[in-house]
Amino acid sequence: MSRHPEVLWAQRSDKVYLTVALPDAKDINVKCEAEGLFSFSATGLQGHPFHFTLDLYGQIQPQGCKTKAGSRNILCSIQKQHKGWWKRLLKTQEKPAPYIKVDWNNWCDEDDEQDSTSDLASDDDDDAVIGEDDESSEDEGMLYLPDLEKARKK
Numbered sequence: 001m002s003r004h005p006e007v008l009w010a011q012r013s014d015k016v017y018l019t020v021a022l023p024d025a026k027d028i029n030v031k032c033e034a035e036g037l038f039s040f041s042a043t044g045l046q047g048h049p050f051h052f053t054l055d056l057y058g059q060i061q062p063q064g065c066k067t068k069a070g071s072r073n074i075l076c077s078i079q080k081q082h083k084g085w086w087k088r089l090l091k092t093q094e095k096p097a098p099y100i101k102v103d104w105n106n107w108c109d110e111d112d113e114q115d116s117t118s119d120l121a122s123d124d125d126d127d128a129v130i131g132e133d134d135e136s137s138e139d140e141g142m143l144y145l146p147d148l149e150k151a152r153k154k
Helices: 110-115 148-153
Strands: 006-011 015-021 026-033 037-043 049-055 066-069 073-079 100-102
Touching (some): 015 037, 026 073
Antiparallel strands (some): 006 015, 015 073
């Protein structure tokens, strides 16, 4: 019996990003079809098969699909056929399966897209924080508290 791994999704105007949570996956097979059909299959840690197929909201470019397998998950970058924001991930208007969730860590609103220029599936640094502002200080937004030792002496 095939199982479904957790799938997180986010989008930009030109791409959809899927993160498949499947630690130490083997025999990973991803297939992208122009009409928007995305298929994934892999073997999990104990040899259990995992498989799912998504009928995506819009058309995609199969040659623009990239996959990057890590030790904890598989990142899939899917190139949209037409640039623009999708209303949802899937064509169907029904509620998606419970294993499909929004990836809030990588989500980008239409208004914020210019600020986020990274390609999630091609980043070499797995520890990088997407959308991290390099110019902000670590103290920004912190409440200043006086040194307690100095306060006790007074």
